[in-house]
Structures are given as C-alpha cells and as structure tokens.
Amino acid sequence: DTAVSQTPKYLVTQMGNDKSIKCEQNLGHDTMYWYKQDSKKFLKIMFSYNNKELIINETVPNRFSPKSPDKAHLNLHINSLELGDSAVYFCASSQPGSNTEAFFGQGTRLTVV
Amino acid sequence: QQQVKQSPQSLIVQKGGIPIINCAYENTAFDYFPWYQQFPGKGPALLIAIRPDVSEKKEGRFTISFNKSAKQFSLHIMDSQPGDSATYFCAASRGATNKLIFGTGTLLAVQP
Numbered sequence: 001d002t003a004v005s006q007t008p009k010y011l012v013t014q015m016g017n018d019k020s021i022k023c024e025q026n027l028g029h030d031t032m033y034w035y036k037q038d039s040k041k042f043l044k045i046m047f048s049y050n051n052k053e054l055i056i057n058e059t060v061p062n063r064f065s066p067k068s069p070d071k072a073h074l075n076l077h078i079n080s081l082e083l084g085d086s087a088v089y090f091c092a093s094s095q096p097g098s099n100t101e102a103f104f105g106q107g108t109r110l111t112v113v
Numbered sequence: 114q115q116q117v118k119q120s121p122q123s124l125i126v127q128k129g130g131i132p133i134i135n136c137a138y139e140n141t142a143f144d145y146f147p148w149y150q151q152f153p154g155k156g157p158a159l160l161i162a163i164r165p166d167v168s169e170k171k172e173g174r175f176t177i178s179f180n181k182s183a184k185q186f187s188l189h190i191m192d193s194q195p196g197d198s199a200t201y202f203c204a205a206s207r208g209a210t211n212k213l214i215f216g217t218g219t220l221l222a223v224q225p
Contacts, residue, residue, distance in 0.1 A: 004156070031211065035213075040217075041151075041200060041217075041218045042215070042217055042218070043157070043202060043213075043215040043218075044215070045212050045213060045214075048210060048211075048212060055210060056210055056212055090156050090157070092156075094211050096209065096211075097209055097211075098144065098145065098207075098208060098209050098211070099144065099145040099162070099164065099206070099211075100211055101147070101159045101162070102159070102211060102213060103158075103159075104149075104156030104157050104158065105156050106154070106155055106156050107154075107155070107156050
C-alpha cells in the first residue's frame, strides 16, 4: 500500500511537448511538495501546497504549473519541454507544521530528447 | 545563506567501518536537520533527524552529532553493512513550511 505514488515512473518525450506527472498520497497529509533531482543528484524544492493552497513557489519557470485538485493529489504540468528539464521529479508529503517528516514518492524520470 | 554544504562527495569503507558524513550551514534560523537515505531508483527516505537544542541523537546504528556554535552536523554509521550502500543527504529547514534545503549528497559504498 504505497504512501506517496507517482505516475508515470518513466517519461520520454520530445522537446516542445507538454506533459503531466501525477501524484497521490494516502497518508492523510495536508502538505505536498514537488522536488527536482538533477543529473548530479542535487535535490531542490520546486513547489509546496498546503490543503490545496500554494505556499512555496521557488524560482521555477512558469512553464511548470502545479495543480492540486484536493489535498491528496498534487500534479505537475510542464509546457514546452526543454532539454534542461530532464531530471527526476519527486513528489512528497508531510503533516503541516514544523519539523515533520517528508515522505517521498519513487520519482518520475523525465527525459527530454 | 540558504545553502547546506556536504562532504565528502563519495566514501568507500569496509564492512564494520564507521563512515562519517559532514554538513555545514549558514542560516541560524534553521531549526530542523534531517538525514535522508536514497537507494538507486527510489525516493529519499528519512533516516534520522535532530533539532538544534540537542547535541547528539542515536537511532540504532545511526548517530547525528550537532555543533550549534560551529553550525555543523554529521552522520555516523556504526558497524556499517553492505546494505547501507546508498546516497545520503543532509538537509535543513526552518519554520512551518518544512521547505527542505538539501546538501549535495554523499555516495557511500560499504565493501563486504
């Protein structure tokens, strides 16, 4: 029974395409995140939502648009994909408040060709 | 100010050895310092975490040492095993946003 699940696990697409990654958590958490892990394994936060409300929006190109239809889901839509978008994207969730554990999904490896 | 510096980049130890991974931060507003373990093809998973009012925390074979005045913290893995081979990330966050600032990662290989 997966706690944070992402689909798809792998995504290969051409430059210029639009794609979406879906994330669902069954932990009952109010807060969800998107992190990007680059080819050097560096992890950086992109967005955070608390109960469907955007609370963190790092300096991410506006081609990236998160959408949270409810507090258990946080999807990531990417327009006009570029080669530099190739990375592993992780969804995560946590309880709200300070110092709470973040649970990560298995990641989506996006390859733009 | 938002960075967390991590070293070494990679580490090889023999089974039973004690690998030590070090991290340093600048922002004194950070109030939560977790360590995450990541296996290939998997997402990071919380290993152990510490708050700045504590100088050491042990959970099983894993120990965090925290030096608030030096703004440094480290992970020690006692009696390391081949199954501990993974990438380890230190991180820091502050306040209610739980925005994790990650170090650059350490690839640990424990040889049998």
